[in-house]
Amino acid sequence: xxxxxxxxxxxxxxxxxxxxxxxxxxxxxxxxxxxxxxxxxxxxxxxxxxxxxxxxxxxxxxxxxxxxxxxxxxxxxxxxxxxxxxxxxxxxxxxxxxxxxxxxxxxxxxxxxxxxxxxxxxxxxxxxxxxxxxxxxxxxxxxxxxxxxxxxxxxxxxxxxxxxxxxxxxxxxxxxxxxxxxxxxxxxxxxxxxxxxxxxxxxxxxxxxxxxxxxxxxxxxxxxxxxxxxxxxxxxxxxxxxxxxxxxxxxxxxxxxxxxxxxxxxxxxxxxxxxxxxxxxxxxxxxxxxxxxxxxxxxxxxxxxxxxxxxxxxxxxxxxxxxxxxxxxxxx
Numbered sequence: 001x002x003x004x005x006x007x008x009x010x011x012x013x014x015x016x017x018x019x020x021x022x023x024x025x026x027x028x029x030x031x032x033x034x035x036x037x038x039x040x041x042x043x044x045x046x047x048x049x050x051x052x053x054x055x056x057x058x059x060x061x062x063x064x065x066x067x068x069x070x071x072x073x074x075x076x077x078x079x080x081x082x083x084x085x086x087x088x089x090x091x092x093x094x095x096x097x098x099x100x101x102x103x104x105x106x107x108x109x110x111x112x113x114x115x116x117x118x119x120x121x122x123x124x125x126x127x128x129x130x131x132x133x134x135x136x137x138x139x140x141x142x143x144x145x146x147x148x149x150x151x152x153x154x155x156x157x158x159x160x161x162x163x164x165x166x167x168x169x170x171x172x173x174x175x176x177x178x179x180x181x182x183x184x185x186x187x188x189x190x191x192x193x194x195x196x197x198x199x200x201x202x203x204x205x206x207x208x209x210x211x212x213x214x215x216x217x218x219x220x221x222x223x224x225x226x227x228x229x230x231x232x233x234x235x236x237x238x239x240x241x242x243x244x245x246x247x248x249x250x251x252x253x254x255x256x257x258x259x260x261x262x263x264x265x266x267x268x269x270x271x272x273x274x275x276x277x278x279x280x281x282x283x284x285x286x287x288x289x290x291x292x293x294x295x296x297x298x299x300x301x302x303x304x305x306x307x308x309x310x311x312x313x314x315x316x317x318x319x320x321x322x323x324x325x326x327x328x329x330x331x332x
Contacts, residue, residue, distance in 0.1 A: 003080045006194020006205045010198055012086045014225045017194040019093040021051065021229020024186060024277055029179055031253035033287065038173035039271045046176075048231040055223030058212050060272035061189055061238035065196025066127035066203075066208070069110060069149040070117040077187055078204040080327045081120040082197060087116040088112030088320025092312060097112050104276035106193055106317040107137065115317025119324040137309070139284035140275045148287025152255040156291060159251070178257035185264030187226060188278045193274055194222045251287040259284040279309060 029043035038046065064074075073081045089105070089112040096103040110133050117124050159167050198218050202208040208215070246255070260281040267273045 001077060002079070003079065003205075005076060005083075006201055006207070009079050009083050009086070009201045012083060012090070013194050013197045013201070014221060015107065015227040016090050016093070016105075016197075017087045017222050018229035018232075019090055020190050021226045022232040022246070023093045023097050023105050023229075025191060025205070029183070031256055032175045032179040033171065034248045035175060035248055035253040037172040037180065037250055037253065043179065044231050045185075046180060048181050048227040050183035051191065052223050052227040052228045054184040055191035055195075055226065056219060057184075057188045058268060059192060061192035061268055062199065063273045064128070064132050064272050064274055065109075065193050066199045067196075068132055069125055069212070070113050070211065071123035072175065072200055072203055073117070073120065073122040074204060076331075077120055078122070079201065080324060081116045081122055082201055082204070084116040084320045084324035084327055085109070085112035086197065088115055088316045088318075088322040090298075092316040093317045096312075097307065101308045102327075103139075103312045106190065106276045106278075107133070107272055107309070107312045109193055109197070109273075111313030111316030112320035113211075114313070115320035116324045118317075119321035120328075126215055134315075136267065136275045137279065139144065140204065140263060140267070141279045141306075141309075144259060144280045144283035145287040147216070147263070148256050148258035148259040148284035149257050149290055151159060151286075152252060152288040152291040154319045155251050155255055158265075164301065168250045171254045174277040175250055175254050175257065178254050178261065180258045180260035182264075182277075182281065183230075184260045185268075188268050189264050189274060189277055190225045190267075191219075191222045192220055195219060196221065201264045248285065252285075252291070254280060255288040256284040259287070276309075 029038065029047050032038040033040050033043050070081075072078070078209055086109075089108040092103070092108040092111070093105055094117075110129070112126055114129065116122075195214050195277075198221075199208060199212075199214055202215075202218075203210055260277070262276060263280050263284075264275065267275045
């Protein structure tokens with residue numbers, strides 16, 4: 001196997017992780033920054049550190065990505081498929097970041113994998129795509145919306161006799177913890193997705209065997225790149241999540257972050273499902289915000305975001321398929 005091709009593919013995978021970090025950093029900290037619970041710089045530092053820690057909490061999601069979505073391709077063609085899949089995901093991340101649209105980096109990666117595999121003639125494990133990606137893609141936002149609403153209702157009931165200004169000050173402090181939980185869950189989910197790709201590349205290159213444990217250097221490299229990307233920040237998307245959907249107050253921010261973190265940890269440890277942190281936190285913000293009044297949520301903005309979710313996988317798949325065609329033409 002061409003060592004150069006392996007190095008390039010791993011480098012592009014780490015590049016994707018970096019774009020994932022700055023694209024999705026808003027998921028962890030937008031609500032805390034918008035409610036002034038944390039300053040932007042302090043929030044980014046906290047998120048970067050917690051992303052780094054979260055990457056070492058397990059490998060179930062990585063196993064799903066490396067073994068449950070497409071058949072492991074072989075030879076130079078297989079490396080070209082992984083390369084094209086990553087290019088498709090990176091391009092879609094950059095496009096949606098430019099327009100400030102909180103789309104899913106995870107589904108951009110999955111779409112890229114499916115599109116490149118189809119273009120390269122590698123089998124797609126459609127049962128895995130359905131069970132681990134498509135169903136969670138529909139279920140997790142619904143769960144986030146409902147649980148976010150219920151958690152906020154519970155908070156309103158428990159603190160109904162409290163002084164509003166004192167309660168808001170308390171929830172600003174509590175948001176430090178809930179935002180840290182979101183960032184930890186983001187590291188747990190998203191760093192592992194790239195680990196799965198790197199493991200596939202190592203298997204193709206006969207460096208690792210299918211089913212081996214993830215090498216420590218892979219965990220460290222993916223965790224570091226995600227953390228660095230997070231620290232770079234994603235201000236365009238942060239404005240969308242923190243202000244354009246709804247003007248959040250500290251209790252709503254705490255409810256949304258607590259909901260998002262709980263769903264991410266549950267899906268990773270119970271189902272090993274690589275869900276989208278973007279889908280979960282965005283829907284949780286809508287649910288928590290709707291307790292104020294339904295029309296407090298800017299549903300027009302929310303509709304555009306949801307439309308972006310639906311086109312992410314096919315769009316990334318198309319870019320990946322085109323990328324594979326170019327790789328094939330250039331390198332044969």
